[in-house]
Amino acid sequence: MRLAFREALLAFRRAPLLSMLGITTIAFSLFAFGLFGLVALNIREALRAVEDRVELRAFLVDGTSENALAAALGDISAFPEVREVGYVSPDSALARSREELAEFSDVFDASVLPGSLEIRLNEGFRDPVTVQALADRIATYPFIDDVRFGQEWVAKLYRVRTLSVMAGAGLGVVFALVAVLIIGSTIRMAVLARAREIEIMRLVGATNGFVRMPFLIEGLLKGALGGALAVALTWLTHSVVSQSLFETIFFTPAQAALGVLAGAALGFLGSMVSVGRHLRAVWKDA
Amino acid sequence: MSGVLRLDAVTKEYPRTGVALKDVSFAVDKGEFLFLTGPSGSGKSTLLKLLSFAERPTSGEVKVSGFSSTTLRDREIPQLRRRLGIVFQDFRLLTDRTVEANIAFALEVTGTPAASIGGKVGRLLTQVGLASKATAMPHELSGGEQQRVAIARALANDPFLLLADEPTGNLDERATRGILQLLREINAMGTAVIMATHDLSLIMRSGYRYLELERGALLYDGTDARALSRHQ
Numbered sequence: 001m002r003l004a005f006r007e008a009l010l011a012f013r014r015a016p017l018l019s020m021l022g023i024t025t026i027a028f029s030l031f032a033f034g035l036f037g038l039v040a041l042n043i044r045e046a047l048r049a050v051e052d053r054v055e056l057r058a059f060l061v062d063g064t065s066e067n068a069l070a071a072a073l074g075d076i077s078a079f080p081e082v083r084e085v086g087y088v089s090p091d092s093a094l095a096r097s098r099e100e101l102a103e104f105s106d107v108f109d110a111s112v113l114p115g116s117l118e119i120r121l122n123e124g125f126r127d128p129v130t131v132q133a134l135a136d137r138i139a140t141y142p143f144i145d146d147v148r149f150g151q152e153w154v155a156k157l158y159r160v161r162t163l164s165v166m167a168g169a170g171l172g173v174v175f176a177l178v179a180v181l182i183i184g185s186t187i188r189m190a191v192l193a194r195a196r197e198i199e200i201m202r203l204v205g206a207t208n209g210f211v212r213m214p215f216l217i218e219g220l221l222k223g224a225l226g227g228a229l230a231v232a233l234t235w236l237t238h239s240v241v242s243q244s245l246f247e248t249i250f251f252t253p254a255q256a257a258l259g260v261l262a263g264a265a266l267g268f269l270g271s272m273v274s275v276g277r278h279l280r281a282v283w284k285d286a
Numbered sequence: 287m288s289g290v291l292r293l294d295a296v297t298k299e300y301p302r303t304g305v306a307l308k309d310v311s312f313a314v315d316k317g318e319f320l321f322l323t324g325p326s327g328s329g330k331s332t333l334l335k336l337l338s339f340a341e342r343p344t345s346g347e348v349k350v351s352g353f354s355s356t357t358l359r360d361r362e363i364p365q366l367r368r369r370l371g372i373v374f375q376d377f378r379l380l381t382d383r384t385v386e387a388n389i390a391f392a393l394e395v396t397g398t399p400a401a402s403i404g405g406k407v408g409r410l411l412t413q414v415g416l417a418s419k420a421t422a423m424p425h426e427l428s429g430g431e432q433q434r435v436a437i438a439r440a441l442a443n444d445p446f447l448l449l450a451d452e453p454t455g456n457l458d459e460r461a462t463r464g465i466l467q468l469l470r471e472i473n474a475m476g477t478a479v480i481m482a483t484h485d486l487s488l489i490m491r492s493g494y495r496y497l498e499l500e501r502g503a504l505l506y507d508g509t510d511a512r513a514l515s516r517h518q
Binding site: 003014196197199200201202203204205206207208210211 | 367443
């Protein structure tokens with residue numbers, strides 16, 4: 001094991017340029033993936049903020065009794081779709097309207113505006129079908145006059161969300177695939193550069209595991225270093241964008257650590273595949 | 287007589303190039319020196335590959351020091367290789383390491399305790415006559431000297447059998463004589479040697495047993511040098 005480590009480190013020292021090239025290649029291919037992830041993360045976050053504003057408004061028939069209202073509030077707040085439900089009295093509706101449309105404040109009259117229920121929804125229940133079904137259900141109360149929720153807006157928001165999830169998944173797979181291919185060929189180069197060592201190890205009777213070990217360690221180290229570099233580059237991009245363009249969020253520490261781990265895993269797997277090819281031939285010239 | 291290896295009706299066929307060895311049988315005794323000759327493509331290298339278990343026969347059995355091609359599992363091959371020494375025409379040294387590091391490498395990767403490596407490398411270098419070149423890089427050596435390093439490396443794990451594939455193919459007359467002399471000394475200490483060569487004069491002068499192959503078939507197995515010239 002100690003020898004395997006020594007050989008792995010020796011590879012860095014013997015071919016520092018090739019090693020740096022390998023690490024940089026890994027870093028940039030993971031960086032591209034990281035940037036994509038960052039964009040996807042921020043789009044998701046932005047959409048979530050917008051979705052938060054999806055709400056239903058149920059207008060009450062004039063003269064609804066307090067008891068009926070209280071019972072309905074209890075009922076509705078127990079629905080799984082509902083995060084919170086609030087009662088807006090005609091008076092407070094009036095106050096709010098006067099505030100929002102100050103120049104028309106004298107137009108509003110207490111008798112014009114009906115009381116209403118304001119219903120905010122839980123995450124996962126904001127798609128058009130669910131919202132419509134909930135609206136229909138609430139409309140069945142006898143004292144509910146009308147239920148509104150901006151159907152078109154909700155439908156459009158939902159389409160954007162579906163599209164972004166699908167495009168995100170598709171692009172994510174493509175980016176990950178490209179990263180795997182680039183990393184694989186980078187490590188293949190490192191293995192090819194040491195084909196002679198592998199050949200001689202096999203010749204004198206080193207076991208396959210022994211031959212593999214230094215390369216696996218080398219791949220693991222390069223992958224982890226490349227992954228760390230990619231996280232650093234992504235963070236740099238994030239802070240530049242945040243300072244000069246608009247506020248963005250960054251990966252959680254766990255997600256960033258996952259990036260480094262993914263780099264290490266890719267380096268390890270890439271080495272395993274590349275060395276495997278070399279473990280057979282000893283007598284090159286047929 | 288205790289044999290170190292035995293081939294029984296060995297045939298080797300490659301999917302693309304066809305038959306490389308056809309029904310070859312022979313045995314080698316402990317401490318024997320054996321030449322292997324024949325034109326290019328006659329099967330010399332294939333035979334050496336079979337002996338080192340780099341390849342398995344299509345039919346028949348290769349038996350080397352108790353390891354049989356019919357029963358040996360792939361992961362047991364390193365155990366056999368540690369008991370063989372193998373040298374090539376092109377030396378196959380690690381060009382970025384010193385002479386002593388090249389030899390030490392063979393010991394390290396087969397798990398020799400670190401404490402005993404230094405002394406062993408020194409003894410091997412003395413044996414091949416290169417004690418003064420321990421810290422030289424391979425490119426600073428002549429072809430003959432590089433082949434001596436390769437031989438020292440092959441001897442590192444005390445093989446009972448040394449396989450040499452055209453070891454003098456890249457060397458001039460003088461270096462060739464030196465390498466052959468070294469192989470004889472190694473043989474005299476009890477290691478069997480099988481050497482493939484194109485150089486018929488080496489065989490004729492030595493008087494050793496030789497096998498002659500042609501298109502995969504064993505044409506001659508004996509010590510009569512006149513039989514050799516007959517095929518010229």
